[in-house]
Amino acid sequence: MFEGIAGKLQGIFRRLRGEGYLTEANIREGLRDIRLALLEADVHFRVVKDLIARVQERALGEEVLRSLTPGQQFVKVVRDAIEETLGEGTEALRLPARLPSALMLVGLQGSGKTSTAGKIGARLREQGRNPLLVPCDVYRPAAIDQLRVVAAGAKLAFHEPGASRDPHAIAGAAMQAAAHNGFDVAIVDTAGRLHIDAALMEELQRLQRELRPFETLYVADAMTGQDAVRSAGEFHRLLPLTGIVLTKLDGDARGGAALSIRSATGVPIKFVGVGEKVADLEPFHPDRMASRILGMGDILSLIEKAESAFEEDEAAELQRKVTGREALTLEDLREQIGKLRRMGPLAQILEMIPGLGGRLPEGAGDEEAVGRTQAILDSMTAEERRDHTLLDGSRKRRIARGSGTSVPEINRVLRQFVQMRRMMKGMAGIARRGGRGLPTLTRH
Numbered sequence: 408m409f410e411g412i413a414g415k416l417q418g419i420f421r422r423l424r425g426e427g428y429l430t431e432a433n434i435r436e437g438l439r440d441i442r443l444a445l446l447e448a449d450v451h452f453r454v455v456k457d458l459i460a461r462v463q464e465r466a467l468g469e470e471v472l473r474s475l476t477p478g479q480q481f482v483k484v485v486r487d488a489i490e491e492t493l494g495e496g497t498e499a500l501r502l503p504a505r506l507p508s509a510l511m512l513v514g515l516q517g518s519g520k521t522s523t524a525g526k527i528g529a530r531l532r533e534q535g536r537n538p539l540l541v542p543c544d545v546y547r548p549a550a551i552d553q554l555r556v557v558a559a560g561a562k563l564a565f566h567e568p569g570a571s572r573d574p575h576a577i578a579g580a581a582m583q584a585a586a587h588n589g590f591d592v593a594i595v596d597t598a599g600r601l602h603i604d605a606a607l608m609e610e611l612q613r614l615q616r617e618l619r620p621f622e623t624l625y626v627a628d629a630m631t632g633q634d635a636v637r638s639a640g641e642f643h644r645l646l647p648l649t650g651i652v653l654t655k656l657d658g659d660a661r662g663g664a665a666l667s668i669r670s671a672t673g674v675p676i677k678f679v680g681v682g683e684k685v686a687d688l689e690p691f692h693p694d695r696m697a698s699r700i701l702g703m704g705d706i707l708s709l710i711e712k713a714e715s716a717f718e719e720d721e722a723a724e725l726q727r728k729v730t731g732r733e734a735l736t737l738e739d740l741r742e743q744i745g746k747l748r749r750m751g752p753l754a755q756i757l758e759m760i761p762g763l764g765g766r767l768p769e770g771a772g773d774e775e776a777v778g779r780t781q782a783i784l785d786s787m788t789a790e791e792r793r794d795h796t797l798l799d800g801s802r803k804r805r806i807a808r809g810s811g812t813s814v815p816e817i818n819r820v821l822r823q824f825v826q827m828r829r830m831m832k833g834m835a836g837i838a839r840r841g842g843r844g845l846p847t848l849t850r851h
Contacts (some may be wrong), residue, residue, distance in 0.1 A: 413700060420481075451514065454666060471530040493696055497690055497691065498676070501649070505621075513648075514638075518599060525685055527677075532563065539565070539590040542577065574597070574598065575614065578595055586723040603642070624649065625648045625651050627641050633663060636667045650675055654675060679696075735828050744781050745758040782811065795821060
């Protein structure tokens with residue numbers, strides 16, 4: 408996410424921080440490079456113009472030029488301007504008092520509305536709501552079946568439309584069913600088009616009048632860049648929107664849509680989709696997103712992901728093993744790899760670590776390599792994972808066949824594990840001695 412733009416901006420900042428002091432000349436040169444980086448990332452030119460103007464006004468002020476750390480002050484000015492462009496604080500769903508109530512998802516075809524319906528439904532269920540997924544896309548082949556599959560995968564209720572292919576009749580029947588069966592939120596998946604047309608907008612306008620949804624969310628594919636911005640603006644002109652969901656930010660999106668869409672439409676971004684799984688929907692935090700765009704990491708989101716993947720008692724048990732005399736086993740390694748993968752794609756996790764964003768080494772976050780390691784561990788017996796010394800040549804050949812790998816790969820995993828365990832054992836010994844054994848500085 409944002410690797411390209413983050414890498415370029417980090418390079419610009421490093422160059423400016425390397426200057427002994429900042430002048431109007433090198434600030435203007437830096438702003439020119441930032442402008443080019445933003446335009447190459449497909450940020451709308453009007454958004455770039457406004458953002459650069461704000462940065463220039465503040466960066467050329469006395470506070471930056473006379474600062475003891477002018478380079479750091481300049482970075483802060485850019486970060487603040489990007490955060491303002493993205494919005495003013497986190498915008499949560501405006502859950503209604505009137506129940507049941509509808510939430511409409513609109514957008515172009517292929518933007519991810521159907522999968523987003525399941526993700527929002529799962530999030531609402533975690534908040535104690537009882538959502539119902541409603542299929543109102545009656546035109547795209549298998550759209551109803553797709554939402555039915557999404558609902559089953561997320562363990563959510565699905566409104567069966569029967570033989571009806573009238574979206575207004577389906578929505579009306581769904582609201583009646585919700586009222587009679589205790590569902591409080593009906594998530595309406597509407598039809599998309601390859602482009603905006605009058606018939607689509609009239610249908611959506613009528614649905615909005617009939618349902619009076621508490622939220623009308625525009626689902627935008629972040630990989631389409633400025634096209635997503637233009638479409639969102641046209642939708643908002645004809646169909647008042649209350650929020651935006653940016654999908655596919657886990658792909659090779661250049662960041663232009665994320666930076667442009669809020670400023671260009673005036674509609675807040677409420678969620679971002681960062682993967683295919685039901686849990687891969689994050690609330691949009693402008694301050695955190697600004698840090699990620701600048702390659703500064705996002706430690707708060709990383710902590711939240713870790714808390715959702717690691718139970719407190721499991722974390723305590725792992726800490727006891729690391730700091731105690733009981734050695735880690737391959738079973739422990741297998742469990743931790745599984746939890747790490749539940750947090751999301753490894754490359755995204757690494758990007759959230761401050762200092763790594765925008766300059767990850769090639770091969771970092773290699774999901775395939777992690778998957779092969781997990782396959783090797785899964786192909787071992789529980790006894791072998793508890794005691795890796797049992798792994799002789801014949802057992803390794805069996806594991807290689809079962810995991811689709813090779814004996815050298817298994818040996819590599821074992822070497823890495825033994826090195827990691829030896830390092831942790833040494834750190835645990837130092838901790839038990841109260842820090843004695845750590846290298847000390849001596850005067851000469």
